[in-house]
Amino acid sequence: MIEILSLKHTVNFLRHALPISIMSAVLVLASLVSLAVNGVNWGLDFTGGTVVEMEFTQPVDLNALRVQLTTPDSEGAIVQNFGSSRDVLVRLQVKEGVKSDVQVKSVMEAAQKVDPQVQQKRVEFVGPQVGKELAEQGALAVLVALICIMIYVSFRFEWRLAFGSVAALAHDVIVTLGVFSAFQLEFDLTVLAGLLTVVGYSLNDTIVVFDRIRENFLKMRKSEPEEIVNVSITQTMSRTIITTGTTLVTVVALFLKGGTMIHGFATALLMGIFVGTYSSIYVASFLAVKLGINREHMMPVEIEKEGADQPPMMP
Structure with a gap:
């Protein structure tokens, strides 16, 4: 009964997953090319x-x-x-x-x-030396954040979901950096703060979807993985729309009226929120499905108690 009710009102998000994933791959490749050719327009915080x-x-x-x-x-x-x-x-x-x-x-x-x-x-x-150290420490901060997130999600969920979440986060960071590189927008410490905020925001959205996927794998025992993922995304979509909408109201206000000092921060957040919202669906979840996630992977490991294989003692 739960499966019938869940599938009845489900939106087939993964129907468009392949073309959107190809588009994401093109965006990542274009961002990497732009970073290699144009580089990053470092602000005074990094250049001195x-x-x-x-x-x-x-x-x-x-x-x-x-x-x-x-x-x-x-x-x-x-x-x-x-x-x-x-x-x-x-x-x-x-x-x-x-x-x-x-x-x-x-x-x-x-x-x-x-x-x-x-x-x-x-x-x-x-000084230029201080700016160089800030650039190195900023890149290290993003890398350490991604590694810690991968470790956390691996313990919290399962390695296929962990790989999908980190791939989505790397996608969000690279595409956002690619936009700053392509348009030669100034990259200063406020933009770096915005980039780390994007990592946390995108991860939060992905964790909510993954948590519902894990619950539905245990409830909907006869459904296929793609159906379960679609149900889970549909169930969390209202939360995603409300959270993204209220966040965008604040970020757009900062972008339009916040002044030049935080313009880069607001730009990074705008890009990150847009890219991070769809990457939770069409990068993280779709990649987990392609890696073969199924119900057996979501089952808790049963720990056999000592002496459980021994016959009961007679009174």
Whole structure:
């Protein structure tokens, strides 16, 4: 009766799994090619550079300030508001043969042409060596997170499901990085934080689906694996829509109104939520089915008690 009711209202998600999986494989391949050819547009957090924060007496025209920052010492500066329309943050990359103090002086001279009463609030310098270490540690953080997740899912579920979940997570990370590489979007520490958030978000969605798959394998004993997976995805779809929808409301608000400082973070989350939602179905679950997941794999291991094979003793 449970199987009949479950199959009656089931959406056949896996019917489109093969073409979508091929599309995912193409996206991953294209992302890897873009990363190899274009590389990543590393921000100052990773390449090193100088950050100058200034306060103007009135709202400043950023385009007018950019026009002034065209000297050889300040060329290529990134100008953005920081907090309010009167606070401006200027970020300068390291230039060979040019000292940081010279760059700061050049920025302040350009700013005084826009507003003679501008005040310098903060100056920070990140060396190239520190930036290189941050890049290495960031890549190591993502790798360690994937390994720990694979170990956790292997103990929690079964190795076929663990392999599917890690493949989906790697897919999400590579495609998101590919978008940043293809469009040469700046990759800084906020984007790295967004990338790690995507890993956690995607894993949570996958775990919910896998947990229901395991339950249905024990309940629906006569159904095929593909039918059980379709039932499980259908049963968790309402939760996925609600969770994804409420998260997107917040992320879209950050993307549109959050300002330049967290624009990269919001972009990474937007890409990750979209890619991570469909990868839980068409990468993780479909791959587990193709690896031959079945009811026997979901059964708990029976531990034989000591002496259980001995005949009972006569009173």
